[in-house]
Amino acid sequence: MKNSVERRRKAERGMQVKLSDVAKKVGVSPITISRALRNPEIVSEDLREEILRTVEEMGYIPNLAARALAGRHNGIVGVITPALHQYGFAALMIGIEDCFRGTEFTVQYSSTLHHSEGEAGLLKSILTQKPAGVVIAGAESYGDLLPLMASAACPIAHVTDLSQEPQSLVVGLDHYSAGAEPTRFLLSRGYSRIAFIGRGGDVRSRRRIAGYEAVMREAGLFQEALIIGGDAPSRVALGRELFSRLLERVPDVDAVFAQSDELAFGVLIECKARGIRVPEEVGICGFNDLEFSPFIEPSLTTVHLPRQDIGRRVADMLLRAIHDEPLEEDRVDCGFSIVPRGSTR
Structure with missing residues (x-):
């Protein structure tokens, strides 16, 4: 109980102590204290030890900053x-x-x-x-x-x-291979009008799109209209929206490779709303193998990454x-x- 009271009092003192108070007690300028806290190597070892001792006594510096002052990192x-x-x-x-x-x-x-x-x-x-x-x-x-x-x-x-x-x-x-191999997998299951949905907003997504496109071109099946994305991050609602737009552009699409399982789930929901049979009429492959993916109906084919x-x-x-x-x-x-x-x- 006594220790906890002392810690609380020290914390309360630290909230009231100013940088100038520390500088006055050490006998240097506030800018010297400030610089020493950011770059301890610029001051002598004796001064560094004195600053560390003073700030600990006065409770001015958080523990992590004090640790950085004392050593080569803040933990x-x-x-x-x-x-x-x-x-x-x-x-x-x-x-x-x-x-x-x-x-x-x-x-x-x-x-x-x-x-x-x-x-x-x-x-x-x-x-x-x-x-x-x-x-x-x-x-x-x-x-x-x-x-x-x-x-x-x-x-x-x-x-x-x-x-x-x-x-x-x-x-x-x-990620190029992580785009190419699922596309080959969908081709091997008899799908041919395979779309790619999701934005290419980062290097990993763009690499997956490049892998998908290369395999589709190799098979003589590539069409620009089969790639559709959106500005928003991956969400179930976006999956529904993108698949609806895709059907307007390519009504005979028969498979979707989605940038994420959330998007793929949205595609699945839109298929059910339209009476499109999955996987008979449209196959769906997601990406990430999220926790819900094995438990939806039908369960979601996806690309598993060992993220943990x-x-x-x-x-x-x-x-x-x-x-x-x-x-x-x-x-x-x-x-x-x-x-x-x-x-x-």
């Missing part, structure tokens, strides 16, 4: 993703959390919300906090990231399409790099698999 692992709210990335996060649970590190997430121009700004912001390491999951472009990575004082690991620039601390898959395993592997790779431990592999292809279910012949 945080930063994770940058395009979207935290989507099912696919949630599974990735679970894998990352599984690896770091029980370690000395805390995971901190940042999302670009699919705005690729914000990637470099987020990375720069995280690096100024002296993290122990960073995971960049699903970056759109590395053009602005590479200079920051080159000067970073911590290891940075990546979840990428394997065509992208990072050559080490990488876990990912070839990808999260665990990239986190383990980063953890080893932080501790300067040797890596068996520093570039891993986790692959994918097609899961045939009731929505295809």
Whole structure:
């Protein structure tokens, strides 16, 4: 009880203490304190120890900042993703959390919300906090990231399409193949007017579209009208809307390869609303193998990505790099698999 009261009083003091108060007690200018907190290496070891001792006594600096002052990192692992709210990335996060649970590190997430121009700004912001390491999951472009990575004082690991620039601390898959192979699968089941629905808003989606198009051209079946997308992120309602628009353009479409299981579910709902039999008249293949996909009727054929395993592997790779431990592999292809279910012949 006594300890908890002391901690509360210290926290209350910290809310009242100003940077100038710390500077006055140490005997330096506020700007020196501010700079030392951001870049401890610019001050002498004696001054750094005095600042650390003072801020701890006065309760001015949060624990993580104090830790950064005392050592080479603040104990945080930063994770940058395009979207935290989507099912696919949630599974990735679970894998990352599984690896770091029980370690000395805390995971901190940042999302670009699919705005690729914000990637470099987020990375720069995280690096100024002296993290122990960073995971960049699903970056759109590395053009602005590479200079920051080159000067970073911590290891940075990546979840990428394997065509992208990072050559080490990488876990990912070839999304071109992840677009081509499901298309071949649908052809092998007797479908020929195969559409691709979903936006090509990121490099992974565009690579899958390229794989789909290559296989359809090879079969002599490609039509621009069979590719249809939307500006909104993948949602069930968008799947219904896109399939309705597709039927207006290509009434005799007989299969759909969707960018996500949510879109595929929307296609299935629209088929039922129109009395279109699945899989006899239209086959449907999704992407991601989400939790609901085996349980809808008919169950959804889809592309399974080992997202939790990808999260665990990239986190383990980063953890080893932080501790300067040797890596068996520093570039891993986790692959994918097609899961045939009731929505295809």
